[in-house]
Amino acid sequence: MDRIRNGWFSEISNLWPGQCFSLEVKKVLCVDKSDYQDILVFESKNNGITLVLDGIIQCTEKDEFSYQEMIAFLPLCVHPNPEKVLIVGGGDGGVAREVDKHPLVKEIVQVEIDEKVVAASKKYIPFMSEGFNSPKLTLKICDGFEFMKNHISEFDVIITDSSDPIGPAVNLFTESYFRLLKGALRPNGIICSQGGSMWSELDQLKQTLENCKKHFRTVQYATSSVPSYPDGQIGYVLAALDEGVDLRKPHYRFTEAQIDELKLRYYNDDVHGAAFVLPNFIRRVICNQ
Structure with a gap:
């Protein structure tokens, strides 16, 4: 949840320093933590349902x-x-x-x-x-x-x-x-x-x-x-x-x-x-x- 600020999720990672991708969040659906990673699912404004693991987008409904x-x-x-x-x-x-x-x-x-x-x-x-x-x-x-x-x-x-x-x-x-x-x-x-x-x-x-x-x-x-x-x-x-x-x-x-x-x-x-x-x-x- 700390990656959501002012209604926007931002994907920030050392894998691609100096840049990030952001999605406007309509509704947070799931915040969880497994033995392996952080799990976040939210509904975005333009991309539909979005799955995020350890702060990195895995998939969005749109693409x-x-x-x-x-x-x-x-x-x-x-x-x-x-x-x-x-x-x-x-x-x-x-x-x-x-x-x-x-x-x-x-x-x-x-x-x-x-x-x-x-x-x-x-x-x-x-x-x-x-x-x-x-x-x-x-x-x-x-x-x-x-x-x-x-x-x-x-x-x-x-x-x-x-x-x-x-x-x-x-x-x-x-x-x-x-x-x-x-x-x-x-x-x-x-x-x-x-x-x-x-x-x-x-x-x-x-x-x-x-x-x-x-x-x-x-x-x-x-x-x-x-x-x-x-x-x-x-x-x-x-x-x-x-x-x-x-x-x-x-x-x-x-x-x-x-x-x-x-x-x-x-x-x-x-x-x-x-x-x-x-x-x-x-x-x-x-x-x-």
Whole structure:
């Protein structure tokens, strides 16, 4: 609550010093503290319901679909047959909501460490937490590291929907984490992890990609527009066990009828390919080009 002043919430963090993003607050819905982080949910004037963890915006009702669809369908549509999917994190249910839509997915396992985030999401953000209602989904409240140590060669796709590298999520950007991801994948496996902003987290992004490249043969960075995230942009680290996989070209392509039926508001084939087109300053830093 100390981040709300004069009716405005301001996202202030050392991750992006010298700048902040603010939303006008209509009503505070939830203030809680778990064993892992501070939880705040409020209704904003222009962005709808907003979930905040440790002072950092995780999603707003207005634009959450961009992030949820991209982090889900970029890896799912590249894999030739993503039957079994693991979601690490994602306590708001949004990624599960999107993964459930993919016609080839038969089983979803989700591991989330903070049951209070799940509870708050079910109560206050049902438009996202509806993902927990999927008959394909098994939700486990546990540590993702420990879970993957005990589930070797089990998943076709692993999606890491983490918060930023601070607090309980900091370990999800390390070399040891990518080693665990590799071990939990079946042959031809694909991963996708939240990769941060190319504008204000470039050093962290470069380190994350280097950590990933130590264990995966093919690694690329993609982006999408999310206005309520720092700099209005978020990135995704995609990687494949096999060398030569073209992560830019979807293997599965949604028809226009499917896009309408599944209510996809951001992702399509053209957006998929365009997400990997990077400006020169990023290519030079993270791609050695």
